[in-house]
Amino acid sequence: MPELPEVETIRRDLAESIVGSEIVAVKILFLKTAKNDAAFFVKALINHKIEDIGRTGKLLSLKIKQKKGETENLYLLVHLKMTGQLILTSKSKKIVGGHSLNEHSFESSVGGELPNRHTRAIIEFKNGDKLFFNDLRKFGYLKIVDELEFKKIIVAGYGPEPLSPNLSVKYLTAKLKNKKKNIKAFLLDQKMIAGLGNIYVDESLFLAKIKPMRLAGSLKLIEIKSLYLAINKIIKKAIANRGTTFNNYVDSSGRKGNFSRLLSVYGRGKLPCLKCKKALVKTKLAGRGTHYCDYCQK
Numbered sequence: 165m166p167e168l169p170e171v172e173t174i175r176r177d178l179a180e181s182i183v184g185s186e187i188v189a190v191k192i193l194f195l196k197t198a199k200n201d202a203a204f205f206v207k208a209l210i211n212h213k214i215e216d217i218g219r220t221g222k223l224l225s226l227k228i229k230q231k232k233g234e235t236e237n238l239y240l241l242v243h244l245k246m247t248g249q250l251i252l253t254s255k256s257k258k259i260v261g262g263h264s265l266n267e268h269s270f271e272s273s274v275g276g277e278l279p280n281r282h283t284r285a286i287i288e289f290k291n292g293d294k295l296f297f298n299d300l301r302k303f304g305y306l307k308i309v310d311e312l313e314f315k316k317i318i319v320a321g322y323g324p325e326p327l328s329p330n331l332s333v334k335y336l337t338a339k340l341k342n343k344k345k346n347i348k349a350f351l352l353d354q355k356m357i358a359g360l361g362n363i364y365v366d367e368s369l370f371l372a373k374i375k376p377m378r379l380a381g382s383l384k385l386i387e388i389k390s391l392y393l394a395i396n397k398i399i400k401k402a403i404a405n406r407g408t409t410f411n412n413y414v415d416s417s418g419r420k421g422n423f424s425r426l427l428s429v430y431g432r433g434k435l436p437c438l439k440c441k442k443a444l445v446k447t448k449l450a451g452r453g454t455h456y457c458d459y460c461q462k
């Protein structure tokens with residue numbers, strides 16, 4: 165699943181290309197992907213421009229520019245969940261962000277020539293650009309909301325995110341107090357911290373030298389400080405490297421997500437720890453594959 169750094173990378177790429185562009189056609193190929201009445205969904209987007217692209221945790225929000233006489237701000241929310249992809253094709257470049265089906269080429273990564281059997285929706289722009297929403301397992305969604313609903317969704321589902329002043333040692337200390345679940349499950353909870361997923365939780369806990377199965381409430385203040393610093397450091401570095409899982413950006417500069425070469429534990433189960441050289445452990449925790457070093461992490 166794409167996490168904060170991957171979604172932020174897609175946000176930046178798309179913002180460069182489609183902010184200010186006018187939508188001329190909207191096609192929903194799989195009805196359940198668009199979580200509104202289909203006619204409303206199309207009407208809200210067509211003949212409108214994208215004003216801005218925001219992100220909260222792993223949720224993208226495309227602000228739709230109001231037309232004359234319209235008084236309500238509307239947003240197109242995009243959540244990629246497990247296997248969602250956003251793919252923009254234009255005359256000069258192809259951008260894809262999210263899940264990767266295959267890393268060999270742009271075409272194989274998106275499941276073949278577009279649109280294909282994984283394409284759930286297509287948004288076409290006046291300049292000829294096309295934005296495809298592909299989703300193999302169909303957990304991802306598109307939803308148009310007004311300002312009030314948007315705020316409700318954020319308040320109910322998203323805690324503070326890394327690199328924001330709202331995520332602080334003080335905040336973590338308060339939230340961790342007496343928590344009976346393990347620290348891995350705590351960090352994966354989007355209501356506690358928005359944007360972290362399996363990769364960056366494992367990496368942050370390794371850097372902070374904390375075992376993922378530790379009870380969240382058992383962390384000492386010095387460990388909470390280490391964890392706070394580790395999360396911010398890892399996320400910052402991952403964004404700078406355009407994420408890990410997959411961000412194949414095919415344009416003249418050929419930029420690609422390359423944090424994977426910087427991973428310390430994730431995906432390295434049984435390989436030697438980069439610090440102590442002993443074999444890393446891969447286990448299952450909070451329902452997820454979990455990687456850690458039994459010696460370096462306490």
Ligand SMILES: [Zn+2]
Pocket residue numbers: 437438439440441442457458459460461
């Ligand atoms: Zn180690």
